[in-house]
Amino acid sequence: xxxxxxxxxxxxxxxxxxxxxxxxxxxxxxxxxxxxxxxxxxxxxxxxxxxxxxxxxxxxxxxxxxxxxxxxxxxxxxxxxxxxxxxxxxxxxxxxxxxxxxxxxxxxxxxxxxxxxxxxxxxxxxxxxxxxxxxxxxxxxxxxxxxxxxxxxxxxxxxxxxxxxxxxxxxxxxxxxxxxxxxxxxxxxxxxxxxxxxxxxxxxxxxxxxxxxxxxxxxxxxxxxxxxxxxxxxxxxxxxxxxxxxxxxxxxxxxxxxxxxxxxxxxxxxxxxxxxxxxxxxxxxxxxxxxxxxxxxxxxxxxxxxxxxxxxxxxxxxxxxxxxxxxxxxxxxxxxxxxxxxxxxxxxxxxxxxxxxxxxxxxxxxxxxxxxxxxxxxxxxxxxxxxxxxxxxxxxxxxxxxxxxxxxxxxxxxxxxxxxxxxxxxxxxxxxxxxxxxxxxxxxxxxxxxxxxxxxxxxxxxxxxxxx
Amino acid sequence: xxxxxxxxxxxxxxxxxxxxxxxxxxxxxxxxxxxxxxxxxxxxxxxxxxxxxxxxxxxxxxxxxxxxxxxxxxxxxxxxxxxxxxxxxxxxxxxxxxxxxxxxxxxxxxxxxxxxxxxxxxxxxxxxxxxxxxxxxxxxxxxxxxxxxxxxxxxxxxxxxxxxxxxxxxxxxxxxxxxxxxxxxxxxxxxxxxxxxxxxxxxxxxxxxxxxxxxxxxxxxxxxxxxxxxxxxxxxxxxxxxxxxxxxxxxxxxxxxxxxxxxxxxxxxxxxxxxxxxxxxxxxxxxxxxxxxxxxxxxxxxxxxxxxxxxxxxxxxxxxxxxxxxxxxxxxxxxxxxxxxxxxxxxxxxxxxxxxxxxxxxxxxxxxxxxxxxxxxxxxxxxxxxxxxxxxxxxxxxxxxxxxxxxxxxxxxxxxxxxxxxxxxxxxxxxxxxxxxxxxxxxxxxxxxxxxxxxxxxxxxxxxxxxx
Numbered sequence: 001x002x003x004x005x006x007x008x009x010x011x012x013x014x015x016x017x018x019x020x021x022x023x024x025x026x027x028x029x030x031x032x033x034x035x036x037x038x039x040x041x042x043x044x045x046x047x048x049x050x051x052x053x054x055x056x057x058x059x060x061x062x063x064x065x066x067x068x069x070x071x072x073x074x075x076x077x078x079x080x081x082x083x084x085x086x087x088x089x090x091x092x093x094x095x096x097x098x099x100x101x102x103x104x105x106x107x108x109x110x111x112x113x114x115x116x117x118x119x120x121x122x123x124x125x126x127x128x129x130x131x132x133x134x135x136x137x138x139x140x141x142x143x144x145x146x147x148x149x150x151x152x153x154x155x156x157x158x159x160x161x162x163x164x165x166x167x168x169x170x171x172x173x174x175x176x177x178x179x180x181x182x183x184x185x186x187x188x189x190x191x192x193x194x195x196x197x198x199x200x201x202x203x204x205x206x207x208x209x210x211x212x213x214x215x216x217x218x219x220x221x222x223x224x225x226x227x228x229x230x231x232x233x234x235x236x237x238x239x240x241x242x243x244x245x246x247x248x249x250x251x252x253x254x255x256x257x258x259x260x261x262x263x264x265x266x267x268x269x270x271x272x273x274x275x276x277x278x279x280x281x282x283x284x285x286x287x288x289x290x291x292x293x294x295x296x297x298x299x300x301x302x303x304x305x306x307x308x309x310x311x312x313x314x315x316x317x318x319x320x321x322x323x324x325x326x327x328x329x330x331x332x333x334x335x336x337x338x339x340x341x342x343x344x345x346x347x348x349x350x351x352x353x354x355x356x357x358x359x360x361x362x363x364x365x366x367x368x369x370x371x372x373x374x375x376x377x378x379x380x381x382x383x384x385x386x387x388x389x390x391x392x393x394x395x396x397x398x399x400x401x402x403x404x405x406x407x408x409x410x411x412x413x414x415x416x417x418x419x420x421x422x423x424x425x426x427x428x429x430x431x432x433x434x435x436x437x438x439x440x441x442x443x444x445x446x447x448x449x450x451x452x453x454x455x456x457x458x459x460x461x462x463x464x465x466x467x468x
Numbered sequence: 469x470x471x472x473x474x475x476x477x478x479x480x481x482x483x484x485x486x487x488x489x490x491x492x493x494x495x496x497x498x499x500x501x502x503x504x505x506x507x508x509x510x511x512x513x514x515x516x517x518x519x520x521x522x523x524x525x526x527x528x529x530x531x532x533x534x535x536x537x538x539x540x541x542x543x544x545x546x547x548x549x550x551x552x553x554x555x556x557x558x559x560x561x562x563x564x565x566x567x568x569x570x571x572x573x574x575x576x577x578x579x580x581x582x583x584x585x586x587x588x589x590x591x592x593x594x595x596x597x598x599x600x601x602x603x604x605x606x607x608x609x610x611x612x613x614x615x616x617x618x619x620x621x622x623x624x625x626x627x628x629x630x631x632x633x634x635x636x637x638x639x640x641x642x643x644x645x646x647x648x649x650x651x652x653x654x655x656x657x658x659x660x661x662x663x664x665x666x667x668x669x670x671x672x673x674x675x676x677x678x679x680x681x682x683x684x685x686x687x688x689x690x691x692x693x694x695x696x697x698x699x700x701x702x703x704x705x706x707x708x709x710x711x712x713x714x715x716x717x718x719x720x721x722x723x724x725x726x727x728x729x730x731x732x733x734x735x736x737x738x739x740x741x742x743x744x745x746x747x748x749x750x751x752x753x754x755x756x757x758x759x760x761x762x763x764x765x766x767x768x769x770x771x772x773x774x775x776x777x778x779x780x781x782x783x784x785x786x787x788x789x790x791x792x793x794x795x796x797x798x799x800x801x802x803x804x805x806x807x808x809x810x811x812x813x814x815x816x817x818x819x820x821x822x823x824x825x826x827x828x829x830x831x832x833x834x835x836x837x838x839x840x841x842x843x844x845x846x847x848x849x850x851x852x853x854x855x856x857x858x859x860x861x862x863x864x865x866x867x868x869x870x871x872x873x874x875x876x877x878x879x880x881x882x883x884x885x886x887x888x889x890x891x892x893x894x895x896x897x898x899x900x901x902x903x904x905x906x907x908x909x910x911x912x913x914x915x916x917x918x919x920x921x922x923x924x925x926x927x928x929x930x931x932x933x934x935x936x
Binding site (some may be wrong): 027029030031034035036038039042043045046062063064065066067068069070071074086087088089090091092093094095096097104106115117120132136137139141142143152153187391435 | 495497498499502503504506507510511513530531532533534535536537539542554555556557558559560561562563564565572574581584585588600605607609610611620621623778861883930
């Protein structure tokens, strides 16, 4: 097969851009840093949304929608929040042909405007917990945009909840972290994320604790794929989100927020892509089986249609490629690029022998299969390859992760992968030193791999890496 | 039952606002003209989206996503388009702390930016038709905002397609009009819309033909619920969307666009709501059966849980209200407000007699039903009431529509409903005169009720009405 992409080993960022362009996943938008998500990319995003939405609803949150435009004054009410987001704001100064009395910002995130409404809607402890989520676009002006990873506008879900106690808020922030985010990433996206606590330096602006899911990309760098925050009473105090308790007093609520975005598309590409293109895990794939007519011939079209129906009846998401006026080789290259988990190729010659050819994207294997057995073969391949992609990514992460004893060794190891080092060897000063060399503390873990409550716990392990 | 809303007959606009507030469907946002869609309202929107999305996909269009920000220069390329939208634009002048070299507008609609990309993606006739749709927020600065009906930001789907010929474009604009829009509105929303052609004066800015679905609201006014446009070659020429034909020449494409929005929520409220609140057609309702525990008692909770499971197994969307610490009367009023199609009330006394009480929102009927028969009774009610709501709305529309012979009579009739009048009696000048008195031509129809190709066809009928 001819080389269609810059090989990953030669130039990983170039490979990433090539793949996005050639698989028609996205384009750069006309305003710097914005993107156009093309149908092939958007279909994957829709599947991510559906899977995430189901998990968020299972955790009891309800969807709502809050305005894109936020009064500038709202941002200023929480000191750390405004400091964190001010440099990235897009500001609307004119509306309906007139200069606005107060400029409005395009939401970079919605803690402030949602805080304002939580304050209106919450009266008593009976109104808690209040569990909200929204699917929306947000804008953060990017100086060094990279498609899907850092774009001036991106799509995401942002959850916002209010609770009566700190313990409830913490439990919910962690429930979303594990039951929605980690579960989706590991079991649907096939990315074996490490889940941990961010350091104070890496915390969300206005949070008291930020939890994160970190994935290793194909070049050994880290990508933050989703975060969940305890906001303490910071926003509750800034927006007066309070409730009358069962005992009759008035208390400030404890809030959380949590988000995942179209950045997951970038993570998917970089975690599973190879030199031939994307590889989409079967559970996520909008098209799981791509049935291709190799060449027209007696009964081929009919056999393909029957096969598609049989696969659909078995619950498989199917597409038929009958564009025999385009060269088969070109279509096959395109199918590889797009990462359909299984291809089923039907041509007159194979069919005469009663066979179709089943091609698995994960390992590139090709095998003739009797037509009557194709459905079973496809189902088996989909199940096996969901696991195989995960396991490959896990093995890769393990091979590129080293345990070291000092900060200097950790920074060195971060040149090619992740370093695990005692947090006590790093600390706030070591973290700043690492940052100066392009290495960040991705998260902190307990020795047993579980998620700590605070960076002050003893015996924590820090993961250091370069990151997107 | 105590009066909770201003009666419709007393003050219809006030009733509308009351209902939205008390059923917790939405709130006004902090920036003038924006809105917050609360969970009860958003859940209905999600069902509308799912039903619409399925129809759009069935018509072959694929979802994509284009940027929120559009260079100001793009808008200016199509003369009528910029003239139509300029007064409503929100303009971003600052991004990332700096003044922008070129201001960007927040999309009021996306013909221009999508046109730019269609031009890049379309090369040959093989690339046509190109059928795209996006779910997005758009901004049109509103001087007289009204929640759901005219808001400065709203949510919608906007379809954009490119075709090789005018005939193909027209056929597709009409396919969406009938198969997606009319079908959804009539068969899911239960609103018997009239489908027709807009006059030149009411056409979308930049279109050569605009088709519309018009519904009658509970006060006899009209609401435009969805439009589909033929854009001719206007945008194709402005953005150079062209293709090489099978014969080898280079031709401009023919484009369409079409949209429906959160305005449908306003239409739903005003078409079916009554003095007790919303009435949601069963096919659309996020909660179809609302199972209420009237009072705690021996076996009541268990019976309610079993009943919910049985309803769910029968494919019914169910919610359980076991908040027995809140007065039953208050919860019942709330259930009426929210418009759940069927309530099933379970209390110790009824249950002792083996019964539950089934209450239908559509006609307010209440009947004891043996517990074993509840599932069947609910299914029958859901089916009957979907039709009943539609038929009530149709009967109302017919009772408020008169056929008249002159413009003066039509304007008079529009005080209380719709007037059908020969278009030849109105014409461009009569239309301006009607507009001066707050009456608009909603659409033009052929004598047989079908949709004309042009306002120049003979014997057309105009529908005149006041409108939202």
